[in-house]
């Protein structure tokens with residue numbers, strides 16, 4: 118008798134296969150791929166759990182599963198990733214936005230909510246534009262400059278900016294760190310960055326293995342991972358208004374070193390992510406009144 122492949126059977130088979138491969142979210146990934154093939158959302162899978170899947174759909178699903186097993190990120194296979202409950206186009210040439218980066222956005226929104234309602238914010242190394250677009254959507258009176266060195270990333274960011282209707286307030290610039298803005302002589306209220314911070318030796322290993330499909334320029338942060346932040350910090354120091362903030366994502370082992378690099382800033386704090394590991398550094402430029410309660414939430418590392 119011919120075996121009937123239902124949605125349930127396909128999800129369960131693929132979940133087991135992905136789990137054996139050691140994937141972190143085997144069921145979620147199986148569901149996202151199947152929902153994509155069926156041109157539906159994941160709720161559809163549960164509502165139609167016992168429906169058979171036709172041969173043509175199974176063939177397309179099999180191809181995606183095969184490519185996933187070769188290491189291609191699910192987000193590249195389906196062409197998008199959710200970030201801060203918004204959908205972002207992604208593809209080869211751009212880093213897939215990571216859930217931990219949502220903390221960076223939380224921190225910026227928290228800081229922005231306490232000050233002036235309108236801000237001028239730079240997102241350095243914007244990639245897919247996930248941070249800049251999310252901030253523009255949540256801060257409707259702010260204007261954002263989103264900068265990247267990578268032309269393929271800027272193409273995707275441009276489409277994400279249009280998709281979320283924030284073209285009027287997010288300007289894309291091609292260039293190295295804050296250089297394109299420094300030329301314009303702008304003053305910034307905030308500089309936000311999730312720049313590459315993986316030490317080169319690790320980036321090489323990841324580039325051969327787990328992250329082999331993601332662009333090296335989005336990962337490699339030089340010998341200790343801090344080469345780009347080392348250059349960004351003095352630029353930000355020059356371009357921020359007094360009392361302005363620099364907010365950056367780091368590797369959990371870099372908090373101490375970042376404190377050393379940020380001595381020119383008046384208040385500096387290293388904030389942990391949900392796993393309790395250092396993830397975001399907030400530094401405030403001197404010259405403005407009143408210490409910020411967020412920055413007093415946690416003492417600097419000894």
Ligand SMILES: C[S@@+](CC[C@H](N)C(=O)[O-])C[C@H]1O[C@@H](n2cnc3c(N)ncnc32)[C@H](O)[C@@H]1O
Pocket residue numbers: 211212213214215218241242243244245246247248264265266267270292293294311312313314334335336345
């Ligand atoms: C870790 S990815 C982050 C992308 C995005 N901000 C996010 O959080 O998903 C770092 C980005 O920085 C860009 N980049 C690397 N070096 C740069 C530089 N010197 N100036 C500007 N952007 C740079 C890369 O092209 C990449 O898009």
